[in-house]
Amino acid sequence: MEVKRLTGIFGAEVHLGDVRRLDAEIFGELRRLVCEHEVVVIPGQSLGVSDQVELSRRFGPAGPVPFIEPSPDHPEVIKVLKEATDGDAFNFGGAWHSDFSFQPEPPSFTLLFAIDIPPFGGDTLWSSMSAAWRYLSDDRRAELLAITAVHTARDAYSRKMQPLHSGLSGMNIVCDDTANDTELHPLVTTHPETGKKCLFFNRAYVRDLLGVDSDRVASLLEWLHSYTTDARFTFRHRWSPGDLVIWDNRSTQHYALNDYAGFRRELHRTTVAGERPSA
Ligand code: SIN
Numbered sequence: 001m002e003v004k005r006l007t008g009i010f011g012a013e014v015h016l017g018d019v020r021r022l023d024a025e026i027f028g029e030l031r032r033l034v035c036e037h038e039v040v041v042i043p044g045q046s047l048g049v050s051d052q053v054e055l056s057r058r059f060g061p062a063g064p065v066p067f068i069e070p071s072p073d074h075p076e077v078i079k080v081l082k083e084a085t086d087g088d089a090f091n092f093g094g095a096w097h098s099d100f101s102f103q104p105e106p107p108s109f110t111l112l113f114a115i116d117i118p119p120f121g122g123d124t125l126w127s128s129m130s131a132a133w134r135y136l137s138d139d140r141r142a143e144l145l146a147i148t149a150v151h152t153a154r155d156a157y158s159r160k161m162q163p164l165h166s167g168l169s170g171m172n173i174v175c176d177d178t179a180n181d182t183e184l185h186p187l188v189t190t191h192p193e194t195g196k197k198c199l200f201f202n203r204a205y206v207r208d209l210l211g212v213d214s215d216r217v218a219s220l221l222e223w224l225h226s227y228t229t230d231a232r233f234t235f236r237h238r239w240s241p242g243d244l245v246i247w248d249n250r251s252t253q254h255y256a257l258n259d260y261a262g263f264r265r266e267l268h269r270t271t272v273a274g275e276r277p278s279a
Helices: 024-037 049-059 129-134 138-145 157-164 214-228
Strands: 002-005 012-015 038-042 078-080 111-115 124-128 147-151 184-187 188-190 197-199 206-210 234-237 244-248 254-256 266-272
Touching: 002 024, 012 024, 024 038, 024 244, 049 111, 049 266, 078 244, 124 188, 129 197, 129 214, 138 188, 184 188, 206 214, 244 254
Parallel strands: 012 038
Antiparallel strands: 002 012, 038 244, 078 266, 111 244, 111 266, 124 234, 124 254, 147 184, 147 206, 188 197
16 A cells, blocks of 8 residues: 655545455555545545445445435435536535534545546645644633534525525535534544544534633634634645545545536545544
8 A cells, every 4th residue: 555645734645456345454544544644535446336335334334414415326425516507606515614513423534536527626625623723822722622612504504595505406405494403512622533632613514602702702713714724734636537535524624616617527425424523
């Protein structure tokens, strides 16, 4: 297995042959690499929908997928698809987020496989939330350790958002009132597999903070967003068809760029069930 680090902070490109044929030992090593490097790029794969489901299930059972109708070929897969003719204003995943962090037990891993990639643009960025924690001052750490984050899908999937989602003709996203539910998670979490401390924050779904004076909430949310997405904590991937990227939602957030007007982009996504984040 060849492992090449992609930045000084996180991310690795891994070459291990055909991911459909990994023995238990190599698969165990791959899982360890994803936890260690947080985002792993595996180029040159050929994965049908059921191959992806099979690989994803080796990481763990599929997590629940709210609001997004799965692929007709398989209930565990969502097609992240923007047609060339879809409007330019909106794309799926085009805001910093960690997948479904508003769930009581958000997904541990996401697997995203590239099918059709525009000739330019459509890159994805990730940010390391363990690095964001590591670089904090002691005073800031003490302050953030006392805070609980309020996660909600309200500003992504409540009914007012339906017209935006309906603009993606190749996806069937159905907004409903459950988007207004809230879930509380510690702002500072301990990764259950690596033991690393992480800032479990993303601006898309963290809409309030408990444990801080109410007049400071808005400015702290804004600070957390700009600090955690600072360029030094990020890694950007230029996709090619056949790339499989696996990331750890417990230690990263990510953002899909929307800069490929007039071109089609299709990737297949599976998410692996996670556990309740703990402090
Ligand atoms: C997502 O947010 O899961 C999709 C990311 C992407 O399309 O690059």
